[in-house]
Amino acid sequence: MTYAIIGSGNVGSAIAGQFARAGIPVSIANTRGPDSLQDLTKKFGDMVSAKTLEEALAADVVFLAVPFTAVETLAAALPNWAGKIVVDQTNAHGVPPEVSAGRLSTEIVAGLLPGASVVKAFNQLPAAVLARDPSQDGGKRVVFLASNEDTAAESIRLLAVQLGFSPIFVGRIDEGGRLLHIPGPLVLHNLVEHPCK
Numbered sequence: 628m629t630y631a632i633i634g635s636g637n638v639g640s641a642i643a644g645q646f647a648r649a650g651i652p653v654s655i656a657n658t659r660g661p662d663s664l665q666d667l668t669k670k671f672g673d674m675v676s677a678k679t680l681e682e683a684l685a686a687d688v689v690f691l692a693v694p695f696t697a698v699e700t701l702a703a704a705l706p707n708w709a710g711k712i713v714v715d716q717t718n719a720h721g722v723p724p725e726v727s728a729g730r731l732s733t734e735i736v737a738g739l740l741p742g743a744s745v746v747k748a749f750n751q752l753p754a755a756v757l758a759r760d761p762s763q764d765g766g767k768r769v770v771f772l773a774s775n776e777d778t779a780a781e782s783i784r785l786l787a788v789q790l791g792f793s794p795i796f797v798g799r800i801d802e803g804g805r806l807l808h809i810p811g812p813l814v815l816h817n818l819v820e821h822p823c824k
Contacts (some may be wrong), residue, residue: 628782631656631683633701634692635664637754638716642690643756645790647671656683678793680704688712690749695719695732698773702739709742712779716750733773733800733807744779745801747807748772761791766819769793773804793820 630646631665646653654679655664684687684705685793693701695717702708704723704786710817719732727735737745749757749770770792774780780796787794797803 628688629679629686630654630688630690630783630786631686632658632690632692633683634690634716635667636692636747637682638757639690639692640667641754641758642692642716643667643671643675644747646735647674650674651786651788651789654678654683654686656680657660677785678714684712688714690714690716691736692716695722695736698736705740707742708740710743711740711743712746712776712782713740713743714749714783715745715747718750731800731804733804734817737800744774744776744785745800746774746776747773747781747804748783748794751807761793763819766822767791767793769795769820771803772796773798773800773802773807775799775801797802 632643632653632655635655635657643653643655654676655667657663659764661677661679668675668677674685689711691698691713696715714738715733716734717736719727733745733747751771770787772780772794773781773782784794797806
């Protein structure tokens with residue numbers, strides 16, 4: 628399984644750091660090109676490699692760490708998303724209600740990426756918290772996942788474990804996914820799961 632992060636802002640940098648910490652190779656890309664990512668790749672070492680957008684979109688698993696409003700433009704970069712797992716890290720901050728028309732942001736994202744298996748995950752933590760070591764106070768930081776695709780959800784659940792998090796699956800996007808949609812009750816909460824004694 629190959630992994631890529633699209634977006635090199637606070638959220639993209641935070642998840643890139645988690646891949647580096649866990650020793651899992653990941654590529655990262657943005658619209659400005661690989662040269663603009665040199666400081667980031669130096670910071671995180673060999674596990675994080677700068678790629679062109681086209682190269683990054685060839686990965687099996689693609690993390691969307693871009694603003695919600697940029698997803699439509701990004702979606703056009705690949706005519707068919709079939710066979711890819713897309714991790715939707717976006718949050719629809721400040722998007723007018725008429726844009727969503729009652730739909731969840733991840734439903735909109737899924738509609739823009741034909742053929743992709745979309746998993747909502749790694750979006751409920753502020754970027755500064757997501758960047759920290761997932762181990763906290765003797766437990767592991769919780770990340771929530773929602774997806775309509777069980778196989779994709781399981782792949783991302785296992786990846787979250789490898790990255791050091793405690794993943795909790797909350798169900799389908801149109802059900803449990805509502806908890807992860809702005810202003811859902813699980814967004815911006817730093818929860819830690821402790822092992823049973």
